[in-house]
Amino acid sequence: MRFPAVSLCAALLAGACAVVPDRWPPVTGVSQDSADRGRQLAQQTCARCHAVGAAGESSQRRAPTFRALSGRYVSVSLQRKLTEIAETGHYDMPALLLHSDQVEDVVAYINSFEPQE
Numbered sequence: 844m845r846f847p848a849v850s851l852c853a854a855l856l857a858g859a860c861a862v863v864p865d866r867w868p869p870v871t872g873v874s875q876d877s878a879d880r881g882r883q884l885a886q887q888t889c890a891r892c893h894a895v896g897a898a899g900e901s902s903q904r905r906a907p908t909f910r911a912l913s914g915r916y917v918s919v920s921l922q923r924k925l926t927e928i929a930e931t932g933h934y935d936m937p938a939l940l941l942h943s944d945q946v947e948d949v950v951a952y953i954n955s956f957e958p959q960e
């Protein structure tokens with residue numbers, strides 16, 4: 844095959860590709876990989892204050908659980924909020940050195956929860 848990439852694209856567009864790449868179809872909306880990285884990051888970086896999982900209470904009384912955050916913010920505003928927090932901290936919360944990619948991952952993770960207040 845002389846132009847494998849081109850023919851692969853054509854096949855995908857046609858929706859009739861016999862040999863599909865590993866991660867096809869890409870997830871609609873949130874990428875699972877990104878949410879997975881976000882979960883790891885949250886467990887390492889945020890879990891000492893926030894409840895970052897599907898159950899449990901935050902160890903810092905005032906820190907909202909990530910489940911609650913998913914109901915409180917849509918992704919765009921959550922992303923903005925986290926970028927701001929990463930730079931300046933947030934009241935009792937220290938500034939976090941998060942790369943913008945990491946912010947996206949954490950947002951993907953938080954949004955993977957069913958919204959809940």
Ligand code: HEC
Pocket residue numbers: 884885888889890891892893903905906907912924925928933934935936937939941949
């Ligand atoms: C040292 C403890 C601590 C750590 C670590 C921490 N937080 Fe927080 N976080 C807090 C507290 C306390 C609040 C509540 C702040 C307030 O409202 O005064 C908070 C609030 C927040 C809010 C809500 C902001 C708002 O205005 O609604 C978000 C979002 C958040 N944290 C995300 C994170 C993420 C993501 C991480 C990890 C990358 C993280 N936090 C790590 C203590 C922490």
